Amino acid sequence: MAQAAPAPQNNKNNNNKNNNNNKACPAPKTSTVTVTAAAAPTNGNNNNNNNNNNNGNNVFIEESAREQQQRKQQQQREQQQQQRSPEIFESLDPKVIAKGFSNDGQDVPAPGQVRSLTSSNNFINFCLTAGNLPITDGKQITTGSCNPAPIGMIPSxxxxxxxxxxxxxxxxxxxxxxxxxxxxxxxxxxxxxxxxxxxxxxxxxxxxxxxxxxxxxxxxxxxxxxxxxxxxxxxxxxxxxxxxxxxxxxxxxxxxxxxxxxxxxxxxxxxxxxxxxxxxxxxxxxxxxxxxxxxxxxxxNDGKAAGGGAANLVGNGAAAGGAAKPPAAAKPTATSKAAPAKTPAKAPAKAPAKTPAKAPAKAPAKAPAKAPAKAPAKAPAKAPAKAPAKATPAKKPAAKPTGKGKRWYQ
Missing domain, CATH: 2.60.40.10 (Immunoglobulins)
Structure with missing residues (x-):
């Protein structure tokens, strides 16, 4: 028993040396196998010291692994930035939390306006509230799913x-x-x-x-x-x-x-x-x-616009050969009715030039006999009293096609 007394001090010194060595490199796995039945107090010291040594070693290893992980993350970040793709982290960075998401929008109420869902973590776990819907996970799921990917960048x-x-x-x-x-x-x-x-x-x-x-x-x-x-x-x-x-x-x-x-x-x-x-x-x-x-x-079948009611284009039974074609079908009718109005417009310009040269006195008599439709245009010049009565029928036909054209577009 007397020989065992100095053992704790030696073990302590040795353990201290081990501590110093452990600061430089990890301790061997077999360094802790020193326990004997005759040195019970020594075991307690060894256990405590070895625990300290192991704890020190663990701290060293964790720091080294963390540095390696940080380097890898930095490399990944640089690569993904080059690819214009944001890095995916397992945790939410506080810098990207949208504080406005915690507002339900009802601070400025409006008729019929509903409350927005709110979140303090950018809805990062929203799909957990989606019931039995599976995660979209990049698939086209026809029965419905929940997609956790954010909207992303928005243009101006x-x-x-x-x-x-x-x-x-x-x-x-x-x-x-x-x-x-x-x-x-x-x-x-x-x-x-x-x-x-x-x-x-x-x-x-x-x-x-x-x-x-x-x-x-x-x-x-x-x-x-x-x-x-x-x-x-x-x-x-x-x-x-x-x-x-x-x-x-x-x-x-x-x-x-x-x-x-x-x-x-x-x-x-x-x-x-x-x-x-x-x-x-x-x-x-x-x-x-x-x-x-x-x-x-x-x-x-022939590539031409079909007639009839096949397409039922806005009340016009054509199959639409173009936006300008339906009006063209309606205009001939309006043009045929307005023909009398166009004839007097061209005739007056020629009649005055010929009448003074050949027979100024006979022009009034010949005009009504040969061209009754031209008389309304000449009447204002020679018979002001008759002009209002004859000019009125000439204007009415011109107004009708205009009205029809507007109804077609309605």
Whole structure:
């Protein structure tokens, strides 16, 4: 027992040396296997000292791992910044918390206005409140889902996208079952950028290019409708043609080939402008013009506008050969009625020139006999008293076609 007395001091000194060594490098795993049954008090000291040593080693290892992790995160951050894609963290940085999300909007109430959902953490766990809906997870889930991806970058009002179809023309007519090419003019959208729609659908926020324009692409969809003046909503699940315009616009124009054409009928053509992950384009203000375009056209067997009530175009039973064609069908009728009014307008200019040269005295007598329709125009010059009575019927026919024209456009 007397020989065991100095053991604690030696162990202590050795442990201190181990502590110093452990500061420089990790201790061997076998350094703690020194316990004997005869040195019970020593074991307590060794355990305490070794625990301290191990704790010191653990701190050193954790700090080293943290530094490595920080370096990796920094590298990832730089790479993702180059790719214009924000880094994904497992925790929410307080710097990106939107404080306005905690306001339900009812501090300025309005009739019919409802309360907004609120959040103090940017709705980061919103999908946990969505019941049984699965996470979208980049998939096109037809039964419904909840998407946790944020909206992302929003352009300025000067960079809101806009589109207009060049072909087919609105109310135009094309030939059935014949290939044709859809043409659409577009601006303020960096086209030609699309992701895998089967794996990355709605899976990333909207992004902007260096010019502040949405990075994305467009689509076109053709739906068959009953008539050009149909007012019943269509079924979005049904369409005659759909195509993603994955290429970049050339000269501000996008195209899509309809290689098989379309069967005879009436159709609506619309665009769908989106960000790269296929989500509809998001813009900064609620009040703005249409970001897409839509036109209506007919398809006939011979490619000519059909007569009758096939299309029932706004009360005019034509199948619409163009926006200007329906008025042309109505104008001949108005023109035939207004012909008497146009004839006097041309005749007076010639009659005065011939009458003074040949027979000034006979002109009044010949004018009513040869051209009764011209008399109203000459009467104001030679017979002021008769002019009001004759001028009135000449003006009434001209007013009728004008009224009919307005009713057609209504």
């Amino acid at each position: 009002v000067d960079n809101m996208p806009s589109a207009k179809f060049n072909f087919p023309k609105n109310f135009g007519t094309i030939k059935a079952n014949t290939p044709f090419t859809i043409e659409m003019n577009i601006k303020n959208l960096q086209t030609g950028n699309f992701v895998n729609a089967q794996a990355n659908y709605f899976a990333a926020p909207q992004q902007l290019n260096k010019g502040g324009q949405i990075i994305g692409h467009s689509h076109v969809v053709v739906e068959q409708i009953k008539s050009l003046d149909q007012t019943d909503p269509t079924d979005p699940k049904k369409f005659a043609f759909f195509k993603g315009l994955n290429g970049a616009a050339s000269g501000g124009k996008l195209t899509a080939d309809v290689t098989a054409g379309l069967p005879a009928g009436v159709y609506r053509l619309a665009s769908i402008n989106t960000a790269a992950n296929h989500q509809p384009a998001i813009v900064p203000v609620a009040q703005h013009g249409f970001l897409d375009d839509a036109v209506y056209f007919t398809v006939t």
